[in-house]
Amino acid sequence: MTQSHAPLVREVIAVDEHGQNRTLFIPAERALTVYVDKRELVTLMTLGAHPEWLVLGYLRNQRLVDSIAEIESITVDWEVGAAAVKTRHGITDIEKRTEKRVVTTGCGQGSLFGDLMGAFDSVTLPDSKVTQAQLETITNAIRLQDSVYKQAGSVHGCALFSALPESPETAEQLIFVEDVGRHNAIDTIAGWMWLQDPKNVQGANKVFYTTGRLTSEMVMKSAQMGIPVVVSRSGMTEMGLALAQKLNLCAIGRATNKRFLCFSAPERVFWQQI
């Protein structure tokens, strides 16, 4: 796997309401075309912070590969905007599995919702909870996080936290990722998790944070990573809620500082006596 970073912001000049030039930053955005065993799969528009994790997580979240052991190498070359994925044995039926197109709310990474609800019939998420103190730690960590967002705006952020029952007063941030698309951000985390945890057993006592809305795909991707608690500073969509209820996944929205709204599975929150 290469480690192809690229500059994350670009300096531009804009004209403000007084007609004055102002120098500011905007997030970088570059096309990365993914080739799997030399066959073109998809072009992702990305900030470019962690393209290899992104590609790995994309393949994982699209359920094109079932295990990281299927991947031999991922090579990113920004000169040509390409990520070359080599699999060990090819991906069976890749044509057929990538043909159906759905433009979803959180946008277009192509899993059909009906199929999806069915596919999750057998999913049982780990039996873990989160405390209110841990939630507050998480929102504060995000607030204080140094970020492209603070410098340039216009990006979504995701983070993964460890929230252990033996440390009910705190949570530990494991990784924070930003991208121009929030799907890219979560896919990057999915790729990173697979590298840390090839057998995908560590969703328990994890909390997934996103700055974006809790759409069905956010809930779905969190469930695929085995993470039972999702937190957002934004709101919830109807299909996101339906899927979260079905999965018994705890979806917490409008989370800032001490405040939040728990939309599903409130039994996964230790409620403080107030």
Next chain:
Amino acid sequence: MTQSHAPLVREVIAVDEHGQNRTLFIPAERALTVYVDKRELVTLMTLGAHPEWLVLGYLRNQRLVDSIAEIESITVDWEVGAAAVKTRHGITDIEKRTEKRVVTTGCGQGSLFGDLMGAFDSVTLPDSKVTQAQLETITNAIRLQDSVYKQAGSVHGCALFSALPESPETAEQLIFVEDVGRHNAIDTIAGWMWLQDPKNVQGANKVFYTTGRLTSEMVMKSAQMGIPVVVSRSGMTEMGLALAQKLNLCAIGRATNKRFLCFSAPERVFWQQI
């Protein structure tokens, strides 16, 4: 064309940080599968306010139909979540034209950026401008607009304004559309515009407003509608900027009240003497 409205918000109960139940609204979100001449094309997740305009605008913005005259009928049936499009003569090469997949920043409605930049070589936008007073009228109109966003959050809004040189102090809102995905919102406006203006001549002296970021697709879709000025309360992405500069499209971000940043084509703004 049917006129299939559907409820736009749903009442749900969430638990707040004090452990208290709170009743609130979330935006509706429903799957609408589009069939063109009985062939399944795509599934859109939508709020459902104006599904017929949405489907029409989707076909237009994906450049699957070149003229509204090619459409015989669009029938939406929420019972089965389907939109049946009948064309007069079929869409040539529909298989091939819908096969390439790009997951773009603003998310995944599938036009390849390289192709795209080429496709716009011949586009010349109308030679119209906007005044600062008109920009202020626009941001104020959006602020005061009654909306699903105010009631339930978690939706994007788009609007189309007429900003005439003979009325430099004001702008008129022609249509305001919200959807769970901002692509749906702009596609809905594109569909509505086609119904008002089948020959697509009325982009001049129009301003397109979006609550979302100014990504390449937003710029592209505005250009396809012939609209030379785009305004957002949000920021700009790098590819959005590149495309706007190429098209000489005036992209204005961070617009609230009197404040804004003009990222491209500042000659399209009448700058007040301050």
